[in-house]
Amino acid sequence: MRLKSFYAKTMSEAMQIVRDTLGEDAIIVATREENGGKSVRVTAAVERYEDTVREDPHFELNKKAGSPQTAAAESAHAEELTRNWLQYDDEEDAEGQVIELLTDTMLQHSIPGDVLDNIISTATMVGLDNPHEALTAAFDHLYHFRPLSHKPTRKALMLVGPPGAGKTLASAKMAARYVMDGYKVGVITTDTVRAGGVEQLAAFTKLLKADLRRARNEDELQAHLRELDGSVDQIIVDTGGSNPYDVDDMRGLAKLINCGNIEPVLVIQSGLDAEESSEIARSYALLGVQRMLPTRLDIARRFGGLISAAQKSGMAFADASDTPKVANGLTAVTPSMLSDLFLPSKSTAKTSSTTKHSASGKRGGKTTG
Numbered sequence: 001m002r003l004k005s006f007y008a009k010t011m012s013e014a015m016q017i018v019r020d021t022l023g024e025d026a027i028i029v030a031t032r033e034e035n036g037g038k039s040v041r042v043t044a045a046v047e048r049y050e051d052t053v054r055e056d057p058h059f060e061l062n063k064k065a066g067s068p069q070t071a072a073a074e075s076a077h078a079e080e081l082t083r084n085w086l087q088y089d090d091e092e093d094a095e096g097q098v099i100e101l102l103t104d105t106m107l108q109h110s111i112p113g114d115v116l117d118n119i120i121s122t123a124t125m126v127g128l129d130n131p132h133e134a135l136t137a138a139f140d141h142l143y144h145f146r147p148l149s150h151k152p153t154r155k156a157l158m159l160v161g162p163p164g165a166g167k168t169l170a171s172a173k174m175a176a177r178y179v180m181d182g183y184k185v186g187v188i189t190t191d192t193v194r195a196g197g198v199e200q201l202a203a204f205t206k207l208l209k210a211d212l213r214r215a216r217n218e219d220e221l222q223a224h225l226r227e228l229d230g231s232v233d234q235i236i237v238d239t240g241g242s243n244p245y246d247v248d249d250m251r252g253l254a255k256l257i258n259c260g261n262i263e264p265v266l267v268i269q270s271g272l273d274a275e276e277s278s279e280i281a282r283s284y285a286l287l288g289v290q291r292m293l294p295t296r297l298d299i300a301r302r303f304g305g306l307i308s309a310a311q312k313s314g315m316a317f318a319d320a321s322d323t324p325k326v327a328n329g330l331t332a333v334t335p336s337m338l339s340d341l342f343l344p345s346k347s348t349a350k351t352s353s354t355t356k357h358s359a360s361g362k363r364g365g366k367t368t369g
Contacts, residue, residue: 005043014042098131099124105135105342109304112274115311118142132336132343140335143307144316146291147332148174148265152183156225156235156260159293160253161267162280163241166295168197170267170321171238172204173329178234180327185210186232188224190256191240192216201238204326218255225260237262244283254287265318266292268309270300277305281313291315294333297322303341 004022008014011031018026026044033040102123106116122138148157157174159167171187178185187205191197192214205212211232215221221237228235239256243249257264266284268277281292292315294306310317317333331337 005041007039007041009039011040011042014040018042018044098134101131101343102135106304109302109307109342110274111304112308115274115304115308118311119307132339135343136335136339139338143310143335143338144314145332145334146316146318147334148291148293148319148330150177150181152178152234153263154261155263156188156237158237158239158257158262158264159267160239160242160257160264160284160287160289162244162269165241165267165269166321167191167241167267168201168238169324169326170293170295170330171236172201172208172326173321174236175205175208175210176326177328177330179208179210183233184231186213186224186228186235187211187238188213188215188221188228188235189238190215190221191238194240197240218259221256221259225262244280250283250287257287263291264289266315268292268294268306270294270296270306271302272305274304274308277309278312281309281315285313285315289315291318293318293320293330295321297341298324303338307338 006014006017006021008017014031015028018028022044028042028044031040031042099120102120103116106119111119119135119138119142122141123134126134126137126141159171159174161167168189168191171189175185175187185208187201187210189198189201189212191201198214202212211228213224213228215224225235237256239253242253256262264284264287266281266289268280272280292309292313294317297303297320306317309315317338319330320333320337321329322331323329
């Protein structure tokens, strides 16, 4: 079986060309808009091109005509179809290599089958000239990206998440960003039970000369929010770890979120199992959390959990923590940055070079210079 693409201004015109060229038995593999919606591309599958030549109506007419031009017409028509198929075979080989690379990469990162299928099918639809570009385009199409603003927001930013996710360090990094940009920051922590929780954050805020408040319950949190409102540029709230599978824990967190004008941001650890990450993200999404901040990108080697969490919860990627350093410790998550985690530049460049060489070296049976 072979693949071939057809271009036209409208979908109906493209489908008619497919039927005229490949017959009614052609299987439509993919469709997509081209040139900003001004044209469409339809990819169809048929049997081997030799069968297409024999079944082509023009071939049969020439064969039945019995004219002196029959042999020449047959030969010219067959050569034209052969050139077209050779050209597309090169494209198919290149696309096959990219699909294979992306599939292997997703499997290495333990991405669930349904998530993998979405990524691969989207990458195929948007184009596969380069593995990194194809994956970046797929991520951009499938997921949301809303990095944290470097300027203060009207809402207090509350970092929530399970124990050990890195909320306190992320709070310090967030505070450091605002302070380094010249803004005044107020930090509130509700993590008053964990041993060393307040002390750790106090050490950071002291260096940053930021105001640190402790809130043991919703009433104290509301009081601190009112006191800091108008006196600082940005309020950051660090919370204690909450068990996403414990109803009481999540109910208590919901009360804290409702204490004022607050945006909760999920801090989620990289390297977790994909299904577990998805369940964690879905639990916090039920509380109205819309953005997540991945941590430990520098020590994790499997990022399928982050992708699965984003797809199953609908959350947007905000910033990420990829260093233990507090200063400049957060980086915006973008589709390209996410692709870098899955496709190291060396393997991407190697595959891209291989596919381009393969396509250019075989096209039309000639080597291009």
